[in-house]
Amino acid sequence: xxxxxxxxxxxxxxxxxxxxxxxxxxxxxxxxxxxxxxxxxxxxxxxxxxxxxxxxxxxxxxxxxxxxxxxxxxxxxxxxxxxxxxxxxxxxxxxxxxxxxxxxxxxxxxxxxxxxxxxxxxxxxxxxxxxxxxxxxxxxxxxxxxxxxxxxxxxxxxxxxxxxxxxxxxxxxxxxxxxxxxxxxxxxxxxxxxxxxxxxxxxxxxxxxxxxxxxxxxxxxxxxxxxxxxxxxxxxxxxxxxxxxxxxxxxxxxxxxxxxxxxxxxxxxxxxxxxxxxxxxxxxxxxxxxxxxxxxxxxxxxxxxxxxxxxxxxxxxxxxxx
Amino acid sequence: xxxxxxxxxxxxxxxxxxxxxxxxxxxxxxxxxxxxxxxxxxxxxxxxxxxxxxxxxxxxxxxxxxxxxxxxxxxxxxxxxxxxxxxxxxxxxxxxxxxxxxxxxxxxxxxxxxxxxxxxxxxxxxxxxxxxxxxxxxxxxxxxxxxxxxxxxxxxxxxxxxxxxxxxxxxxxxxxxxxxxxxxxxxxxxxxxxxxxxxxxxxxxxxxxxxxxxxxxxxxxxxxxxxxxxxxxxxxxxxxxxxxxxxxxxxxxxxxxxxxxxxxxxxxxxxxxxxxxxxxxxxxxxxxxxxxxxxxxxxxxxxxxxxxxxxxxxxxxxxxxxxxxxxxxx
Numbered sequence: 001x002x003x004x005x006x007x008x009x010x011x012x013x014x015x016x017x018x019x020x021x022x023x024x025x026x027x028x029x030x031x032x033x034x035x036x037x038x039x040x041x042x043x044x045x046x047x048x049x050x051x052x053x054x055x056x057x058x059x060x061x062x063x064x065x066x067x068x069x070x071x072x073x074x075x076x077x078x079x080x081x082x083x084x085x086x087x088x089x090x091x092x093x094x095x096x097x098x099x100x101x102x103x104x105x106x107x108x109x110x111x112x113x114x115x116x117x118x119x120x121x122x123x124x125x126x127x128x129x130x131x132x133x134x135x136x137x138x139x140x141x142x143x144x145x146x147x148x149x150x151x152x153x154x155x156x157x158x159x160x161x162x163x164x165x166x167x168x169x170x171x172x173x174x175x176x177x178x179x180x181x182x183x184x185x186x187x188x189x190x191x192x193x194x195x196x197x198x199x200x201x202x203x204x205x206x207x208x209x210x211x212x213x214x215x216x217x218x219x220x221x222x223x224x225x226x227x228x229x230x231x232x233x234x235x236x237x238x239x240x241x242x243x244x245x246x247x248x249x250x251x252x253x254x255x256x257x258x259x260x261x262x263x264x265x266x267x268x269x270x271x272x273x274x275x276x277x278x279x280x281x282x283x284x285x286x287x288x289x290x291x292x293x294x295x296x297x298x299x300x301x302x303x304x305x306x307x308x309x310x311x312x313x314x315x316x317x318x319x320x321x322x
Numbered sequence: 323x324x325x326x327x328x329x330x331x332x333x334x335x336x337x338x339x340x341x342x343x344x345x346x347x348x349x350x351x352x353x354x355x356x357x358x359x360x361x362x363x364x365x366x367x368x369x370x371x372x373x374x375x376x377x378x379x380x381x382x383x384x385x386x387x388x389x390x391x392x393x394x395x396x397x398x399x400x401x402x403x404x405x406x407x408x409x410x411x412x413x414x415x416x417x418x419x420x421x422x423x424x425x426x427x428x429x430x431x432x433x434x435x436x437x438x439x440x441x442x443x444x445x446x447x448x449x450x451x452x453x454x455x456x457x458x459x460x461x462x463x464x465x466x467x468x469x470x471x472x473x474x475x476x477x478x479x480x481x482x483x484x485x486x487x488x489x490x491x492x493x494x495x496x497x498x499x500x501x502x503x504x505x506x507x508x509x510x511x512x513x514x515x516x517x518x519x520x521x522x523x524x525x526x527x528x529x530x531x532x533x534x535x536x537x538x539x540x541x542x543x544x545x546x547x548x549x550x551x552x553x554x555x556x557x558x559x560x561x562x563x564x565x566x567x568x569x570x571x572x573x574x575x576x577x578x579x580x581x582x583x584x585x586x587x588x589x590x591x592x593x594x595x596x597x598x599x600x601x602x603x604x605x606x607x608x609x610x611x612x613x614x615x616x617x618x619x620x621x622x623x624x625x626x627x628x629x630x631x632x633x634x635x636x637x638x639x640x641x642x643x644x645x646x647x648x649x650x651x652x
Contacts, residue, residue, distance in 0.1 A: 193518070
């Protein structure tokens with residue numbers, strides 16, 4: 001086994017664009033659940049809306065990059081309104097049911113054959129990233145072992161993560177954030193103090209949803225393709241794992257959670273493959289090993305909830321009264 | 323309200339104002355000299371049960387009004403209806419002349435009608451101070467457009483914090499300022515909830531059982547706080563089962579039973595009202611059965627009461643029978 005390679009590929013995951021996308025989407029979940037108490041089980045839907053919004057406006061309407069970006073963000077805002085208007089007046093559990101269903105609806109709609117000319121059906125869409133890479137300011141060459149394209153998407157992805165973290169932090173320390181946290185604790189009490197709970201919940205749903213849509217774009221750009229199978233329910237649950245790993249009502253938690261998630265996935269995969277190839281483990285095939293690591297993710301999540309329910313960054317005191 | 327009326331009330335000290343509250347007789351549903359809340363034909367039924375069926379009710383301004391009645395009389399439901407947390411099946415109700423039908427609860431609160439809850443609601447994972455700050459009105463930083471810029475809300479935040487400090491000190495919660503509200507005891511949560519509702523600077527405070535679970539020493543200071551609210555120009559409406567409290571601080575008592583207002587009037591008068599005694603207080607509500615004095619008092623009362631003398635001569639005499647029994651028991 002080449003431990004050097006295992007370690008370097010694990011460290012490579014630390015700053016991969018996919019990790020940045022997960023961090024952004026999990027940050028959106030932190031706004032939803034950690035700060036406002038909105039149970040969103042359809043973050044994958046928001047990511048799909050962002051990714052498809054960007055890809056379709058680029059391919060079908062030849063939109064320039066920033067217009068396509070704007071359209072994608074607007075689509076996620078509309079998606080948030082559609083989800084929020086009927087459910088935000090109800091208890092939190094209803095939003096959970098509606099979001100998980102809506103995310104599936106989005107996935108099935110883009111998979112329909114009738115829409116193949118627009119969405120590409122199950123094959124998805126490709127070759128829409130040109131407008132993005134044409135803005136690459138880095139000349140060709142090697143940047144820390146990466147080519148200029150890989151380096152560019154990492155700079156943009158992580159730059160976006162940092163900007164969004166700062167914005168969320170600024171919002172949550174403000175009186176606006178305080179009202180949100182109050183709603184998370186008891187929305188009737190907040191209502192009795194003269195705050196428009198419905199409007200605050202809608203604003204939070206939109207902000208978290210836009211973060212999800214941005215994540216969807218960062219997720220698809222380096223792949224150069226957007227496919228419906230990437231936005232299944234399991235994506236949402238991986239995002240929840242990242243959020244719970246890091247700590248729910250924290251800004252850095254989701255980011256660190258996403259990093260831990262991907263490093264651990266990469267480590268377990270390479271270790272298992274290494275063991276299989278060197279003949280130490282004979283009762284597993286490499287395919288099974290690939291599946292086993294996701295089982296391990298589930299086990300890790302359970303252990304985490306039992307032994308460190310507040311996550312890495314969470315405040316233990318906040319949980320003492322849960 | 324007419325201008326002359328305003329001028330008249332300006333020079334009045336609300337603490338010592340002893341003008342009659344009602345216009346005319348103190349009957350259920352009577353007109354008040356200066357009502358702040360008027361409810362008309364407000365009904366609310368759950369299934370087949372009429373939880374609230376109020377024909378006419380006025381709450382007097384600048385007074386402390388107690389709402390009493392047996393469990394299930396519809397007191398809390400009436401609170402919910404008045405504050406927009408529940409919608410009545412029919413009826414009209416208004417606050418300071420503004421109709422409240424169809425107005426959502428947060429707008430009612432903004433108009434100056436703020437309530438507390440029977441089952442205390444504090445934000446457990448916020449500190450006591452943050453709970454208080456949350457109550458304050460007119461914080462521009464609560465708007466998303468201004469939240470990002472501390473310059474736009476920082477100064478108001480300082481005012482709010484100062485206001486909260488004063489209130490917390492009054493309610494003896496200043497030492498707990500930085501603790502999570504979830505770490506407070508039940509009584510302290512009641513206090514926090516009440517203090518928080520005052521952060522809104524309301525015109526009408528509606529307290530749902532403010533004394534439940536508060537220790538006797540604190541009760542006394544809390545009673546003073548509630549009285550002082552009147553001096554600050556606020557109107558208080560509260561639900562309470564503690565008759566001592568009602569007697570001490572209420573200027574006016576409204577009695578509900580089975581959803582209806584059965585009696586109204588100043589506390590002394592209402593507590594002698596036979597309908598109220600039947601429906602709620604019981605005939606011997608003044609007697610403290612916990613001590614020997616009380617039992618003797620009750621005995622004397624029962625002896626004098628024709629109706630309670632049934633059967634033997636000894637009937638109604640408790641202390642003499644009770645005492646030998648106790649000795650037997652030991």
